[in-house]
Amino acid sequence: AKSAPVAGGDVWSGVWIIVEYNHGRIAPVSWELLGEGRKLADVIGCELCAVITGYQVDHVIREAFAYGAEKVYVIDDPVLENFRTEPYAEAITGLVRKYQPEIILMGATAIGRDVFPAVATRLRTGLTADCTVLGIDPETKLLQQTRPAFGGNIMATILCRSRRPQMSTVRPRVMAMPARVEGRSGEIVREQQSMTEDEIRTKVLEFIPGDAKSIFLDKAEIIVAVGLGIASQKNLPLVEELADSLGATLACTRGVVEAGWMSHDHQVGQTGVTVRPKVYIAIGISGAIQHLVGMETSDYIIAVNNDPEAGIFRVANYGILGDLFQVVPLLTAEFKKRLQHGVAN
Amino acid sequence: MHFVVCLKQVPDTSEVRIDPNTNTLMREGVPSIINPYDAHALEEAIRLRDKMGGKVTIVSMGPPQAKEALRKAMSFGADRAILLTDRGFAGSDSLATAYILTVAIQKIHAEEPIDIVFTGKEAIDGDTAQTGPGIAQRLGFPQLTYGIRVREIDNTSVTVERKTEGGREVAKALLPALITVEKEMNELRYATLPDMMKAAVYEPEMWDAKSLPYDTAEMGLKGSPTSVSRIFPPPGRSGGERIDATTDPKGAVANLVEKVFQENIIMVHPAVKGGRA
Ligand SMILES: Cc1cc2nc3c(=O)[nH]c(=O)nc-3n(C[C@H](O)[C@H](O)[C@H](O)COP(=O)(O)OP(=O)(O)OC[C@H]3O[C@@H](n4cnc5c(N)ncnc54)[C@H](O)[C@@H]3O)c2cc1C
Ligand SMILES: Cc1cc2nc3c(=O)[nH]c(=O)nc-3n(C[C@H](O)[C@H](O)[C@H](O)COP(=O)(O)OP(=O)(O)OC[C@H]3O[C@@H](n4cnc5c(N)ncnc54)[C@H](O)[C@@H]3O)c2cc1C
Structure with a gap:
């Protein structure tokens, strides 16, 4: 089949979530999508299914049911042990052709944004990238896929009217995490992987894990940024502790770099890195335009400053007026308390 | 070796805004630039050519x-540049764009076999990061996305360090292959004066829809399954909420943190085996 048109008697039904499982770790966005998928499936009136492709995934299947899947499609095969585009695209495409879901969603992670365009190309259907809002048009029942483009300067709602499935990658940490209910179960559909190791032209030689702090700034989901308000290099541990409490990455203004307190690779702004995290916490930063252009498209901005006129307040969703030396330790303590039994975002 | 670089001209997005009255993009007067990731893709292709010998085609x-x-792009030292331009290409989404580029790359490949196709990680206007993988699938090449370093290359394979959420991955692919490039891959060079002068008078080859065996049903608006139904400005930045922490810092902070969790701005995830990515 070259393309996947709607017309022609084929029945495309069901919302599918592709669960990302790699290097022994399930990407939490998979469960966020089961939560979101539940809402979409309820509006359409169809089934919510999870798809798990990997090796030795029985525990992942249990989790998928716990997070709300009604049915789980599984391909469990050694060639799927580490993520590689070819066998993953083959596995997912095969399932889609056979069972014909109406909508398939995956996290807009490095893996999701690698394999989904490969799958969409094979199926000759549309794919919307990096969505932040999903909805169903009440009349047409089409999936409304909303995403930022032009570096976050605009939002666009995209439709895939006449081909199936409708496909999107969805940005992590945007949709709420659903409740995990132990002991739920449902139907498991097992299929075979059709590709063998000698047909695959890529090998993963090595994986070098990084800790939260070494995540590249432009990929960080939570950033704690510090400005000259910190007054001295010896006060930096104050913001480092705040960052640690959230698993956030530390960044700074040019003022701080010029003072020699932090290196240039931490600098956000016109002559530094442009960032777009889910949360940007600005501590003692005035909000000069050269700084703002590097961070104003962050999803949420929280600012702490003792000057009510500080420019940073104009872009902040929450502006805390106060002395950072009082406020920051309180924030750290409060976050630590809340995150005792888990990790942020 | 033969390296092909897919290079897109894009508006400088830091200057693109939405006209609040018409809800359309204001592109007037916005300067056009080489997509920044593609500049790094080109740089890598030129470096590898200088090391291995061969040719860089854009x-x-x-x-x-x-x-x-x-x-x-020619002023940085590429050997050949081809512009695919046709009214029928307009309005293509990433599926159709990859199709149009692939048909041209197949012709180039038939003339002079390609070893590596380089694309940027993403274009800063459309931001989809879908065109590179789309081309790889259509060409039938293995793909290595989010490349930050080419570790090794020989006549049959390439080894690349890739950036992923949890860390870095080292992966090896058989040639021919497609690599998408992050900015960390290399430092850009400055053009030399002789190259700049040569480039100033260089005429890129222009190919239109008729110069190649295109199926018109697969390109432009007709060949694009996705369509933009609405554009609008991102949620406003003004009118944020002010929290006064000058008199009762403790209460103010507790209040803020409560909201932050209630609105799912920060969420708690159960700690997973293997740690946080
Ligand atoms: C060409 C050019 C490029 C530039 N590029 C960049 C860039 O890439 N990135 C960048 O960041 N800047 C850049 N700048 C510099 C920019 O203009 C500002 O000078 C810089 O961002 C200011 O840094 P700051 O906010 O840390 O310091 P300041 O402007 O000094 O602000 C300090 C803030 O801390 C607050 N404060 C002080 N004490 C306390 C306290 N106890 N509690 C709470 N708040 C307190 C103050 O009210 C003030 O708002 C550039 C400038 C130029 C000209
Ligand atoms: C607001 C908006 C939202 C959009 N959303 C989507 C969407 O969700 N899904 C979708 O399929 N399309 C979407 N499009 C269309 C998409 O932007 C275009 O199809 C575009 O031609 C290719 O996608 P891109 O800009 O995202 O490039 P990317 O896929 O991000 O580009 C990756 C790399 O591919 C190469 N490349 C891309 N385009 C060209 C080119 N013209 N010439 C040479 N090399 C190129 C470059 O090396 C580039 O670095 C959207 C367009 C707009 C205006």
Whole structure:
């Protein structure tokens, strides 16, 4: 089949979530999508299914049911042990052709944004990238896929009217995490992987894990940024502790770099890195335009400053007026308390 | 070796805004630039050619004005530049764009076999990061996305360090292959004066829809399954909430943190085995 048109008697039904499982770790966005998928499936009136492709995934299947899947499609095969585009695209495409879901969603992670365009190309259907809002048009029942483009300067709602499935990658940490209910179960559909190791032209030689702090700034989901308000290099541990409490990455203004307190690779702004995290916490930063252009498209901005006129307040969703030396330790303590039994975002 | 670089001319997105009255993009007067990731893709191709010998061919799809970006690219030392330009290409989504580029790359491949196709990680206007993988699938090449370093290359394979959420991955692919490039891959060079002068008078080859065996049903609006139904400005930045922490810092902070969790701005995830990514 070259393309996947709607017309022609084929029945495309069901919302599918592709669960990302790699290097022994399930990407939490998979469960966020089961939560979101539940809402979409309820509006359409169809089934919510999870798809798990990997090796030795029985525990992942249990989790998928716990997070709300009604049915789980599984391909469990050694060639799927580490993520590689070819066998993953083959596995997912095969399932889609056979069972014909109406909508398939995956996290807009490095893996999701690698394999989904490969799958969409094979199926000759549309794919919307990096969505932040999903909805169903009440009349047409089409999936409304909303995403930022032009570096976050605009939002666009995209439709895939006449081909199936409708496909999107969805940005992590945007949709709420659903409740995990132990002991739920449902139907498991097992299929075979059709590709063998000698047909695959890529090998993963090595994986070098990084800790939260070494995540590249432009990929960080939570950033704690510090400005000259910190007054001295010896006060930096104050913001480092705040960052640690959230698993956030530390960044700074040019003022701080010029003072020699932090290196240039931490600098956000016109002559530094442009960032777009889910949360940007600005501590003692005035909000000069050269700084703002590097961070104003962050999803949420929280600012702490003792000057009510500080420019940073104009872009902040929450502006805390106060002395950072009082406020920051309180924030750290409060976050630590809340995150005792888990990790942020 | 033969390296092909897909290069897109893009508006400088830091200057693109939405007209609040018409809800359309204001592109007037916005300068056009080489997509920054593609500049690094080109740099890597030129470095590898200088090391291994061979040729760098640039392919771009865009309006005739994109010639400027191609001349600029030639000034860094590429060998050949081709601009795919046709009214029928307009309105293509990433599926159709990858199709249009692939048909051209297949012709180039038939003339002079390609070892590596380089694309940027993503274009800073459309931001989909879907065109590179789309081309790889259509060409039947293995793909290595989010490349930050080419570790090794020989006549049959390439080894690349890739950036992923949890860390870095080292992966090896058989040639021919497609690599998408992050900015960390290399430092850009400055053009030399002789190259700049050569490039100033360089005429990119122009290919239209008729110069290649295109299926018109697969390109432009007709060949694009996705369509933009609405654009609008991102949720406003003004009118944020002010929390006064001068008199009762403790209460103010507790209040803020409560909201932050209630609105799912920060969420708690159960700690997973293997740690946080
Ligand atoms: C060409 C050019 C490029 C530039 N590029 C960049 C860039 O890439 N990135 C960048 O960041 N800047 C850049 N700048 C510099 C920019 O203009 C500002 O000078 C810089 O961002 C200011 O840094 P700051 O906010 O840390 O310091 P300041 O402007 O000094 O602000 C300090 C803030 O801390 C607050 N404060 C002080 N004490 C306390 C306290 N106890 N509690 C709470 N708040 C307190 C103050 O009210 C003030 O708002 C550039 C400038 C130029 C000209
Ligand atoms: C607001 C908006 C939202 C959009 N959303 C989507 C969407 O969700 N899904 C979708 O399929 N399309 C979407 N599009 C269309 C998409 O932007 C275009 O199809 C575009 O031609 C290719 O996608 P891109 O800009 O995202 O490039 P990317 O896929 O991000 O580009 C990756 C790399 O591919 C190469 N490349 C891309 N385009 C060219 C070119 N013309 N010439 C040479 N090399 C190129 C470059 O090396 C580039 O670095 C959207 C367009 C707009 C205006």
